Amino acid sequence: MPHEPIPVSPGTHAELTHTVTDADTAAAVGSGDLPVLGTPRLLALAEAATVRALVGLVGADRTSVGTRVALEHLLATPVGGTVTVRAEVVYVDGRLVRFSIVAEDAARRLVGQGEVTRVIVDRERFLKRVPRD
Template sequence: MQEQSDHPLTPGLTARLEMTVTDADTAQAVGSGDVPVLGTPRVLALAEAATVAATARQLPAGSTTVGTRVELRHLAPTPVGRTVTAQARLTSVDRRRLVFTVTVTEGDQEVAAGEVERVLVDRHRFVERAGQTS
């Protein structure tokens, strides 16, 4: 059961980001493999950036979101020089928990797909707690 919240984040928010693959984005460069194609960590970073962009204008003052869970299938290689597009759609809001579906495409080809979960937090409190040592 989804619970209503007092923040303006509602399912349906979307964002789309593009990136042209460079040598710095390859699996070789980021240490996730030894081939000169778009590395999975960069695919994930682009997908997460799209989720952040989807909610950026709707966040309550002093709030931000942080990633808590990712499920991503990297389905096809993308060579240097090609452009990929990440699309994120907010599909579920349960109090502070936000779930997004994400896809990354190159033209008509699906490069990656999955789900990203983020949580709405008070930015100041989060940074303060992160700086504390245990």
């Protein structure tokens, strides 16, 4: 049974602000050895912002999954610093939703930018297709 189209259009957006902790550092997540925000954590924040933008729009029986990421991490953020990540829908094609990502520090300097693509999926059908060992 086909789903109704998702009510997502370019301009739909969300943001989140995060204070960097020791657990977020490159040293802690294995992406380097410096005590600054690690790129994998910046990516996780970017994805979290895209998920937040879709909350309440896809229906209880559907969710979104990340399928493609392009991210530039441009400025280091120390422990205690804050990063605000904004995700904005820039393209929708059926179940595919592409987001522009902008991350800034408290001084509004560009920390990172990029693009995240998500696809809307039926929860149950998706999980049935996950390979089992």
